[in-house]
């Protein structure tokens with residue numbers, strides 16, 4: 001067992017989902033939607049299975065999908081991206097793995113920003129690197145570039161950022177990214193910017209991509225995911241976008257991780273990305289409505305819901321809600337007493353965790369949200 005690779009435990013998402021199933025709880029833990037799948041995408045996948053290819057696509061992804069991703073970013077974010085910079089992967093998770101295997105050399109130090117997605121640290125470690133943590137400051141979860149600067153050491157080679165952030169739903173603004181750009185340029189650091197939630201900003205805040213910052217454009221690998229844009233988490237179609245030499249290094253890893261990604265789903269995602277901006281707006285609107293509904297119900301029941309811009313999650317401040325600031329214990333009690341599963345935000349920390357916050361997934365239909373809100377109201 002000593003020789004097993006680093007993470008031996010199952011992820012908090014799997015554990016909470018299993019607990020939710022065993023106890024018959026409403027699962028607001030793991031992030032997956034319980035809303036109807038977009039019919040346009042399902043029809044496109046069925047057509048692709050029947051009429052397109054079911055054999056290997058090109059290693060870097062179908063040309064049609066790469067062109068579609070570029071056109072999507074041009075339309076939605078006003079960003080001109082050459083399809084040559086895009087590598088299609090099996091979900092954002094594989095894009096993260098390929099990027100970190102490409103960028104991290106043994107003993108390199110990488111800065112991660114807590115709370116952060118659980119895949120980053122194991123991937124850095126697997127590439128031979130070591131991790132140093134900087135933390136966002138609650139309750140607004142701001143990132144202080146000076147704190148980042150203070151964490152840099154002689155072995156620091158790169159930073160992993162996530163905007164919008166899972167679990168807390170906040171975004172990094174342009175000024176913060178520019179300050180980070182200046183830091184990366186001064187210390188010759190690379191950046192992996194996980195932007196999988198870019199299509200799920202629900203309060204109208206514009207998404208600022210790291211690739212949009214001149215100082216970062218040549219040193220960033222941006223990560224995207226169709227699973228999040230279309231709320232189809234099981235499709236596992238993602239991508240990395242980077243300047244050509246970086247993209248080539250990512251592709252060199254991708255070719256020996258999965259080599260390619262399901263051909264029919266690539267076709268379907270390409271069709272989906274070409275849907276008009278109104279379609280994407282309406283899709284987001286459905287999630288914004290669910291979020292407003294859950295937030296309003298929780299607020300009415302006396303919970304303190306923290307402000308956030310996007311993702312499928314909201315966090316509640318336990319102490320401000322009159323509950324003990326011990327997120328693990330409250331999550332256990334919520335399952336046992338209210339039959340609602342949530343994710344403790346401390347699970348997104350490796351060091352000095354914040355224990356006062358609980359993450360709830362609102363991407364659920366009205367009936368489920370209604371019942372969950374009712375149970376949560378009784379719990380208090």
Ligand code: PMP
Pocket residue numbers: 031090091092093094117162165166194196224225226227228233236237238
């Ligand atoms: N990064 C973040 C921040 C995520 O929240 C997720 C999925 N929850 C991923 C990466 C993984 O995305 P995918 O399912 O496309 O691999």
Ligand code: GLN
Pocket residue numbers: 011013014029030031032166
């Ligand atoms: N990203 C999803 C979440 O944050 C879960 C993904 C997973 O189960 N690994 O809930």
